[in-house]
Amino acid sequence: MDPKVRGLIQIPLPALEAIFDRTPDTVFFVKDPQGRYLSVNQTLLERVGFRYPHELIGKTPIEVFPASLGAGFAEQDQQVLSGEPLFDQLELHLYASGGAGWCITHKFPLQHETGEVWGMVGISRDLGVPDLSGSVYAEVAKAVQHIQNQYMEPLTLQDLADVAGITVNKLERQIKKIFGIATYQLLLKVRIEQAARLLKTTRDSTAQIALLCGFYDQSAFSKQFKAALGMTPSQYRAHHA
Structure with missing residues (x-):
């Protein structure tokens, strides 16, 4: 990871990655102004079928997800990168197994002190099985x-x-x-x-x-x-x- 990018986040990215690596029901990512992955957690790697972060870093959703989903995610990213946060978005995600499941997604633009957007951070949390007890x-x-x-x-x-x-x-x-x-x-x-x-x-x-x-x-x-x-x-x- 570019040290200049790391310095723009008050909490070091490795610390965030380490936390989210221990939450298997949550996808975590940071993207640059072009919507390319800068930081990802283990859950996201597994969902898209990769083993190591460098296989995903630098790619966009269009290059990673099936065309039917990738274009939609990329369009959503551009909305956030224009400065408009996205909260509580109910959406369907694909898993590495080929199955699909519902999740709630939140994305937020990252800005310099000048207000210029330099990237975005996001999480997607699986809904999982309802507690019917x-x-x-x-x-x-x-x-x-x-x-x-x-x-x-x-x-x-x-x-x-x-x-x-x-x-x-x-x-x-x-x-x-x-x-x-x-x-x-x-x-x-x-x-x-x-x-x-x-x-x-x-x-x-x-x-x-x-x-x-x-x-x-x-x-x-x-x-x-x-x-x-x-x-x-x-x-x-x-x-x-």
Whole structure:
């Protein structure tokens, strides 16, 4: 690593890498103004099939990930490198095994004292398996089932809280505790999964699928779908044709 780059971060990069090397459910990276990797943790290396950092350093997502995901990640990076942080982005990641899983991504631009952006730092945390044990899940099970059965409806937090028989605040706290994401993100996850399934198994138009999955604005549907899966609904359908 270029010592000049190291000096721009108050906490030395090796220390950050060492910490995140011990969090196998979290990807960590630092990128330069061109979106090329400057620093990565072991989890990211394993996810993209590399053994050593030098194999990944200097590459962009387009060179590392499948085309269907790499272009979307690169576009996202450019947004952050323009100075716009990204928080709580629900998206799908691929693992070295070939499988896929949902994660929450945060990216933040790194700036000189002058305000010039010289790079970005980011993490992606796996959602993992929900904790379904204990009485907490029993209280929100009805709301979760309602999401799974009625995702095509214009559901509100109050609707779901009423189904569960608890307050909105309590519903939000418990869903966050169980699933690791906010209630609206859980609903979005279910809707996108259903939309992806319909894109692969039916010939319905994108507009029809958007409505069937609870998206009443087709442009919003396309934007959220691309943010989560790295490609537009039309690209996803063509990729899986």
